[in-house]
Amino acid sequence: MKYLYVLSFLLLGFSGWGQATGDFKIIMDRIFAGLQAGTNVTTLEASTASLLSSIHADGSWSDIDYSNASTPSGWAPGTHFTRMNTLAKAYSNTSSSYYGNTQVRQAVIHTMHYWLSLDPAPVSSNWFYYAITLPKDIGNALIYMRYGPQPGLDASLESQMITWMTKGVNITTSPGNTGSNLTDIAQHYSLTQNATPLSQAVIETGKTLVVTSGEGIQADYSYTAHGPQLYIYGYGREFVSGVCNIGTYVTGTSYNFTAQQIAVFSSYVRKGFMQVARGRYNDFNVYGRSITRPNTGMADANLIERVKGIDLSTYASEYDAALSRMRGQAAPSYLVNAQHQHYWRTDYTLHQRPGYLFGLRSVSSRTAKSESGNNENLKGYYLTEGVNFIGVEGDEYYNIYPVWDWNKLPGITVPEITTYPVRTSWGVNPGMTSFVGGVSDGTYGVSCYRMNDYSTTARKGWFFFDDEVVCLGAGISSSATQAINTTLNQCLLTGPVTVSDGNNAAVVPSGDYTYAGGTVQWIHHDQVGYYFPSASPLRLRQAAQTGSWSSINAGYASDVISKDVFKLWIPHGTSPANTSYAYVVLPGKNATEMAAYSGSHLSIIANTPAVQIVDNRTLDLWQVIFYEAESFSAQGITLKVDKPCTLLLKNVSTAEVAIVAADPNQTAMTLKVGLSSAALPVMKEVKFTLPQANGTAGSSVEGLINSSSPNYTEPVADSPVTLTTIADTYVRDGATYQQSNYGTASTLAIKNDAEGYKREVYLKFDLSGFNAPLDSAVLKLRVNNANATVPNTTWEFYDVADNSWTETGLTWSNRPLPGGKIGEVKGAVAGTYVTLKITNAVRARLAKDQILTLRVSSSAYGSTTDAQFTARESANASQRPQLTLYPRVEAYDQELARVTSVADAYVQGGASAATNYGSQTILTLKNDASDHIKREVFLKFDLASLPSTPGQVLLQLYVPYAGVSIAQTTWECYEVANQTWTESGITWNTKPSPSLKLGEILGTSAGNFVTLDVTEWVHNKQRLSGGANPLLGSIKIISTYAGSTTDAQFASREQSNAALRPQLIAKAAAQSLPVVLTHFEGKRIAEESIELNWSTAQEKNNRYFQLERSRDAQNFESVYQLSGQGTIQKRTYYQFVDAAKAGTFYYRLRQTHEDGKQTLSRIIAVTSPAPVLTLGPNPTNGWVRLNLNQEPTETVTIDLYSPTGQHLGRQSEQKAIVDFDLSNLMKGVYLLKVRYRDQIQTFRLVRY
Template sequence: MKSLFHFFKLADRAKMLFIVLLAQAYSYGQSTADFDLIMDRIYNDFQSSSGATLDANVASLSNAQRSDYSWSDINYKSTSLNNWQPLTHLVRLGLFARAYANPSSAYYDKAELKQKIEGGMNYWLGLDPEPRCANWFALTISVPRSIGNTLICLRKSPNGISSTLENQMLAWMTKGRPISRFADETGSNLTDVAEHYVMRACLTKNQTTLNQAITPVKNTIRIAMGAMGLQKDNSFRFHGPQLYTYGYGRNYISGFANIASWVVGTSLAFPADKIAIFSNFVRNGFIKPHRGAYADFNLFGRGVSRKNAGDADEGVLEKAKAVDISANAGAYDDAIQRMGQKQPASYNVLSEHIHYWRSDYSLHLRPDYTFGLRSVSTRTAKSENGNGENLKGYYLTEGVSYIAVNGDEYFNIFPVWDWNKIPGTTVPEITSIPVRTAWGKNFGKTPFVGGVSDGVYGASVYAMKDYNTTAKKSWFFFDEEIVCLGSGITSGAAQAINTTLNQCLLKTDVTIADGSGTVSVLGKGGRDYDSNVKWVLQGNVGYFFPKGGKVSVSNQAQTGNWSSINSAIPSEKVTADVFKLWFKHGLKPANADYAYIVTPGKTSASQMQAYNGNNISILANDSTQQAVRHNALGIWQIVFYQAGEFKADGVLVKVDKPCVVILKNVTTNTVVVHMADPAQQAQQIHLGLKTDLFSEMKSADMTLPTGLDAGSSVSTTITPSSPVYASSASARRGQAVILESDLPTENPLFTVGPNPASDFIHVYPTSSETYTFTMIDSNGKQVQQKKSATTEKITFDLGAFPAGSYFITADGTNNRRQVVRFLILK
């Protein structure tokens, strides 16, 4: 262990040297040229959004401006929490400044427009009382950002305003909360404030102000150790451990990309490691959950209640691409083409399955569709309300599914949504939606929420226990289909319980095949079926019912109001044609269940009839296990809600803790196992596997990730040489004493510990080279083998082996070999 201690000591010394050098780098002043360069870039960004209608808008607003340089449609005394009207005055002055400073505008350097700008500024400065807003965001972010852009435009114009007037407006940029209030945050509030600090620093050529902006933004590009910010799995959380990859995550990307692009090429440019972290999040967290020009509504938080929520926003990707390395340009270009609808939604989409274990979100991607799934656990927060937004999002995290072929299936549906029938949920049919405590204060009620992934296929689980209702819900993701199972549905709620398959915009006719296979097209209205529906097709998405059930279908107009879900939006009646499909479990169900298969990408009844349902075998669906086998792919996926055994068709699987498992190559003697612990509590799970090709049950001790990686997937391979399964923990326990090793005192390939060991020996690689670690018994037989290309510890389980002498060998890529000998005692 001495060499390991020495390694960490050297690493700490190197870290301290880096911090000292970084501090020295910050001590140097910024050149005037750098300030001017940054200001030029801010000006260009602001002007890039001018568009062809700039002059027309200026003409209209100029004509409407009164003689005192105010506008009659603005209530300057408003203190409203949302849609604060006084800000509109500054936004309009910014529009004037863009035209006045833009050589391509008809208003370029026009004295009449300059007079209107100066008059508008003086009107603002003369307001008594000063404009005030109930929302801190206005004076802290919106007002100073608008003023900063306006002043920079005027600086770039041939004839700017007086320094006296400029200084008076600069003072307004400091009336909100200081950036020090946000220095420890890891989200968009910090980057929003930092943007206008950079503007003010350039206008005043103030190095201190510039450092106050850049330093905390650099620090925020890191993997968050706590609830909020950029997570290890590339999700983004804000207002507690609440999924917000779009919404606050989008603003975070925009703000960081703005600032990074402004300072590139200066002494404050962001280092490559920060850009790499940022890039990884954008490409693998932000881009992935979109479909065409839209994105999964699960990721917008309370913003789902805003008009046009769901836009994927290729503009923010253009910004991110500009600061990323050229090697990643292709990923941005493909997404921008899809989001801008210059290419189809399927364009260069890879088949992937991603479980974001830090945020209880699963994402299944195929060229033909996107399927998003959001749940909530005791570790994460439910979708929030706040500022009068998302007033009906009570059930918005209860296993909610986003099923998209084109992407626009839910676009602006939310004012007319039936909010007790959100896609994917199993909940009471309440008619009056409660409003939760605001700002992400509501957590899930169960820890067993998560999923396993091999990168292409996966399974997810939500052991729901809320609203006086319990349900075991699972999803099994393949290529052509997603199998959705529910069991143990029990409720004491006063309302009937429903499981909603989908509620989306009505895009096509609704085609249905009854139990006899007769196909018909439904007219508008609602219908109920009792175990006599084979399949339903609408909007290029098919739904199969392998176990029947009481199914209801609705395809008709629904009416709602934006103000019912967002008090910031004026009352506006909305009507839209909506498709709804749901199971009815009735009042106070006891151990009810459901099964359905979603097949996105089906466009016709003939395609539905051609679907080979024999590929799917539902092997278990009860309160202890849910399991599905895809017969064509040879993939088994099993949810164990408790320790136990699963048996089907000659395969026996045992686990000593609850988990989710994928088995592949089961018909061979080399079975690949992927596993995750949805509860994120187990450190190791003992798995046994018996198939017709193994004479005895084989075992694998799956060491599970901890810390920020808890809940992520691990894998192993079970072969005829794998250890024989020992059923009881007591039979597996053992102790080991390390007797000798040839590990050098300087630069060993690895270190081992503890000594003596109980049950497990841990190997600690000393570098990120690729090593093969092999455990060998006294007869020279290989009993375990593991590979590593990191410095993460590797664990060898000793419990399944008899007493005797054993060795661990390490073989590196440089042909070095080192050996440790130890003795297992029983």
């Protein structure tokens, strides 16, 4: 009822009751009737009597603090008008004994005079009370007084009260110009605008009756408020009420809403607002922070009744059925249809069956986490982390919230914190990942949440069928200090709890229970069953829990409340690494039905960090989540996708498969799906054009694969992908600020100044949505503010290896240290954008955890060089930090030139710091705790020998040796600006300093080539050279991981085999070739068999391929010749198995055209797996045994070295077990290198 003043402003603006005629009289009559409708007269009279006994003669009440601007529970002075409104209602209610009562009339007049006499006038620090609540109560009271037996008030007094109603918030500015707030305040500004204020109020409210990308009704008919935050109830309910308050009273008048406006409103109510109800109750997920108010959660039947009154009669039966359920006049299942809805705009899913409602709320980088403003929702930190509502009757969670264990909300996988950070910002707390969404055909669906927050990662999927919801989790890892749990449910305890091991079922009494994995097959409580298809440890607690409303909402009582609670969860322990879970929720089942349930019609085909699939054989339906572009085969079916996606495959075993698809990242333009099966032996494809326009990105599309579909072809690179930060913040130094967090700020401050004034910016991007080969990556930041001398500074960008920081937890004190500097840009003025290419930094993270962190700092020191970048919290999405990834659309397989290093050397610290190693045939690389052991590599090339601006330039190095733990390290490559160093003169003491970081190479085992794309570096050097010849460029390489077994060696330019020397390889785009080779790879499939595979995207005049093999990557022999396809415009696949014995082999393709011209491919290496060697005892005081665990086919060479690298001896054998005696050696640590099959393994051996 609080919006009636919207119209009362307008109607009361007419001076005199007699002037309210025609439409105005109709509207005024309707408002008054609505205000009095449903009044409990007995309660009204009791309240009136109490107020009359406590009011002072001057019209005040002693228990109201009129000077209080704000309290957690509301605005104290506003109570004055609430009471005045009660008195006025009693005075005008014809059924009340106080109707027309002179004492009551005078009391109302006195309350108004008292308010007007207050000096200073009461104020509120919360605009809502001052602009909405107070005007509503005044407007209602003035209307009541006009309908009393002595109509109206003194004209002067009424005019002064109407003036008070106009002291609110303007409808053209935030927060008054959006959603429900607009319908609240539109009218009081209408009073002061023009001669047609009623029309203006209807027009302004009508502007909200549209589908929008901002706050309000969304394209999927969910509702957002306070940013992109789900509020179907809460603000969504206030919006519906506000529209009804106007719509109900203007229907049939000249001020009616348009048919289109009513249609949009009707769709929101029927497809969104009403859908969240189960019987008399609603899914708690849709309330936002108001969940922490007592008695929140009831479906608003009276409001639905009012909507019915202004909607088309076509929908009357739909409303009637809902009203019967909401009022308890029919069962919650009454006329409920089986349907599935995924609201892609708000990351919300509803799955409805006659027997139950299952709700799911998640959060992405596009939507907002649940807010905690006004001291409400004080523990709702995890309310958006995949929270489930499982409703059969609907009341399973009603008023549970004060006693809830808020780290175990239904459905979530999170750290077990006990102190909950409070998000005080309104609607600017976006999620941390973009891969959140779902697919739906209207009846079935699957939803996913790629969680990456709270120092925890998880791939969470929900697979919705008729009788059950299958819940899967994979890749669960965490560096949080707390234990990690996945909660199945936490609801009010109602009735017995039954636990079964599959053979015996028993009702268990109240208490705490711990179950080892495999000891429980199902649990049942309150019409909901939980089935475990695989062994899983469980915790069950059914007991009283206590709390208070004030603990979650400061505006309510601190009285201790106790409720009996059922709580079931899976403990993953502390610091889990790649763990998983699987369980099935069966709502609407009793214990007897659970005992008969086997789940035999379901099969969990996959549950990995890359793909999750559930097969329902009864429905012949596969539900699929691809977290990566992937190919997957099972049960005779092979499925391929070129992008991460969610899929439904209907009639999957037949020759005609209906496919429903969606893109949870909401970035892809197209999606290609390939399918083969027994019914479709040749893989067929369907290509989807994914929705993008008008808020439809992320919605579902349908396609069909059958025997007439095109044969599957490998996808080509797609459009660029633009990502926004999943976390960004700045940090500030100094004693006062170093512990402060600025994660919710809408700008990112950057400054270099005295202590206490320095700020640095941190950015984090989720790269997992990009799955094509990377061509380039461009970072773009908007300069929101800039001081006077900002052009004098340079903003420096560094990569950061540690991605564990959080937006709301990062401070100067705990900030991760940066790695290498990857680039810089000049400071720019406000309103402009700065861009920087960071291709290799992105490429390095794509090869690792797919999370990129950057630090930005300012170089120039000074008080006026500061600036602010726009943060991801900005309401303008186009101004947020962006990273655009451009896929490679060309294959660079035409080799133009190879340039060998003109100088190379490694340097060693400690006692060897003055030693030069320039003449060595190897380049040793190692990071260790002591400089004495640390080595770094330097390379120098003449870039003038390369073609001008080639399509691609690769740095290629050969690894003849690598320590056993080489996979733990990364080789970082840096540009060296100083070219004066020489191969024969460089030492640790004289080494030049590095500058920009060029990129990273993952530590790689011996016998392999490694490459780094240095195209941008070469292009920049060539562009700035002015045609210099020679054009020298130097590179420094370091190892990141400190350890005795992460060392490695590269072949140097002194290596006798020229093919193994350090090289820069220039290439041209493959499109210029008659034959476009798209991939070439080899793998050992048996002891003496290597499988070679290659494919072409197109061929023109291709006569044949020759596969060539080499032992040294220099001298090749032809081992196979295969005819080409001549000229063909589709992808073609080739395969050959080479009978190659153990060891390392190198292969290349020689392609011959019809005119006799030939082209060579790149060289690939295929290495035998390292033998599984064991050594012991270690430590030893004498004899040591080396066991190859297989009969060797070649000689095994064992070399022994001292800690300083001195060679102490060699032993060569050709047998599986080799014994040797170390008793003559001094006590200490020695290195043992075992060479077998072109591979080297190193052991650290202790002699005691």
